Amino acid sequence: MMYFVIVFPLVLLLLAYKLIFAPKTQRFNLPPGPASLPVVGHLHLLKPPIHRLFLRFAEKHGPIFSLRFGSRRVVVLSSLPLVRECFTSKNDIVMTNRPHFLTPKYVAYNYTTVGTAPYGDHWRNLRRICALEILSTHRLTNFLPVRKDEILRMLTRLARDNHTNGVGGFALVELEPLLSDLTFNNIVRMVTGKRYYGDEIHNEEEANMFKKLVTAVNDNSGASHPADYLPFLKVFGLKYEKKVKAIGEAMDEFLQRLLDECRRDKGGNTMVNHLLSLQEQQPDYYTDVTIKGLMLGMMVAGTDTSAVTLEWAMSNLLKNPEALNKARSEIDEKIGQDRLIDEPDIAELPYLQNIVSETFRLYPAAPLLVPRSPSEDMKIGGYDVPKDTIVLVNAWAIHRDPDLWSDPEKFEPERFGSRCGGEEAEVRQLMPFGNGRRTCPGAGLGQRIVTLALGSLIQCFDWEKVKGEAIDMAETPGMAMRKAVPLRALYRPRPIMDKLSGLAL
Numbered sequence: 001m002m003y004f005v006i007v008f009p010l011v012l013l014l015l016a017y018k019l020i021f022a023p024k025t026q027r028f029n030l031p032p033g034p035a036s037l038p039v040v041g042h043l044h045l046l047k048p049p050i051h052r053l054f055l056r057f058a059e060k061h062g063p064i065f066s067l068r069f070g071s072r073r074v075v076v077l078s079s080l081p082l083v084r085e086c087f088t089s090k091n092d093i094v095m096t097n098r099p100h101f102l103t104p105k106y107v108a109y110n111y112t113t114v115g116t117a118p119y120g121d122h123w124r125n126l127r128r129i130c131a132l133e134i135l136s137t138h139r140l141t142n143f144l145p146v147r148k149d150e151i152l153r154m155l156t157r158l159a160r161d162n163h164t165n166g167v168g169g170f171a172l173v174e175l176e177p178l179l180s181d182l183t184f185n186n187i188v189r190m191v192t193g194k195r196y197y198g199d200e201i202h203n204e205e206e207a208n209m210f211k212k213l214v215t216a217v218n219d220n221s222g223a224s225h226p227a228d229y230l231p232f233l234k235v236f237g238l239k240y241e242k243k244v245k246a247i248g249e250a251m252d253e254f255l256q257r258l259l260d261e262c263r264r265d266k267g268g269n270t271m272v273n274h275l276l277s278l279q280e281q282q283p284d285y286y287t288d289v290t291i292k293g294l295m296l297g298m299m300v301a302g303t304d305t306s307a308v309t310l311e312w313a314m315s316n317l318l319k320n321p322e323a324l325n326k327a328r329s330e331i332d333e334k335i336g337q338d339r340l341i342d343e344p345d346i347a348e349l350p351y352l353q354n355i356v357s358e359t360f361r362l363y364p365a366a367p368l369l370v371p372r373s374p375s376e377d378m379k380i381g382g383y384d385v386p387k388d389t390i391v392l393v394n395a396w397a398i399h400r401d402p403d404l405w406s407d408p409e410k411f412e413p414e415r416f417g418s419r420c421g422g423e424e425a426e427v428r429q430l431m432p433f434g435n436g437r438r439t440c441p442g443a444g445l446g447q448r449i450v451t452l453a454l455g456s457l458i459q460c461f462d463w464e465k466v467k468g469e470a471i472d473m474a475e476t477p478g479m480a481m482r483k484a485v486p487l488r489a490l491y492r493p494r495p496i497m498d499k500l501s502g503l504a505l
Helices: 002-026 050-061 080-086 089-094 102-107 121-134 137-142 144-165 175-192 204-219 231-236 239-264 271-281 288-319 321-334 343-348 350-362 443-460
Strands: 064-069 072-077 171-174 378-380 383-385 390-393 461-465 488-493
Touching (some): 050 072, 080 378, 102 239, 121 271, 121 288, 137 144, 144 343, 144 443, 144 488, 171 175, 175 239, 175 443, 204 239, 204 288, 239 271, 288 443, 288 461
Parallel strands (some): 072 390
Antiparallel strands (some): 064 072, 171 488
């Protein structure tokens, strides 16, 4: 009897798979792919890091291949021509939707944020708000003092720690916590006016809760549970769904509290205060949910990726001291040691820009771009891609494609040329912020904070590897490409640190 209870449901599942999914597959000329199992498809093959696994699949099956994750079809693109075919002209409109997963349902206000909403009037309005009201060049320039202040605080903290703990002029630092504090504070101050980490924080308990929530959202982003692909698993319990729902409720409560605080502080010069002024003019559209969704997108997407990129950039420079020396010489020649590098100076520092571009190339914070889903049947590379397929772009693989890049595994900022304000063809082959209509609206902000912070670290300190320690460049197995081993480095202040105002040694 027990045998029948166990086997009978499995037989039904196999029959359902054949009756429901197999006939549909036979109607399409799908891209090739590895052999799959009934019901689970290719889920059993998924072993992290996924971007490296997908590159191996591409080497065997071609630059476009198909997989099946349970009941859902997946197509992976691993070449620049296919990406351009997919995200240009009329195809980009078809490919502007996002697939539905459990996390954005409960955390992103039922798929209504700019990052999760389907293509349509609501998404276009959100995108317009981001482009004109939140992340326009004018508003980013207005927030330059915030970026400069947070960078100065980071530099001052480093110098003080060196004075306290340094031996022979050099001190040891683990950079990830410092860079994380910088990028979190920068975004949160722009959005709400608060500082959460480092000196002069408002509420340590609230700060720790916020960071835990952001980590929980990132850890559960995308489709991180088999129930996203195998709906019948809900029969065996809803623990994961309950967990994600609890994260969404906690995040909403936190954002509502921040929103109410900004509402009471009507004179604040923050993104939320600006949105609240628009709410007074158009209350039906600028609802609290709309504003909280915009806050969520800025604070979750904008805090982590910049810190990750900065850590990879510093790792690359310490592994390639000739590039570090070249960047320092460029800054010393153009800026000197009498004042701190400023954002308008970046246009005159092409090699520094090239270092950032090369870091984006080799170590994109999101090696697989946020998935898309076509709103109707379409063709890519001569193959059928049916409606509602999950389409993934392996940006990591494209950034290392030997057909696009000479010696692609090598860290070589010189490959981007001396652009001096122009845009080299190589730069246009990068996609660290996505493609097409759904390119990350915060790309300009991310590039600004990374370049200015990196230039400041190079200008203000001498950097060396820790004696006897190799710099491990392995990445974590998650969807966000963090360093598996946090970067530790030796540093000592350069003469400019004695001249920066507010430094108390």
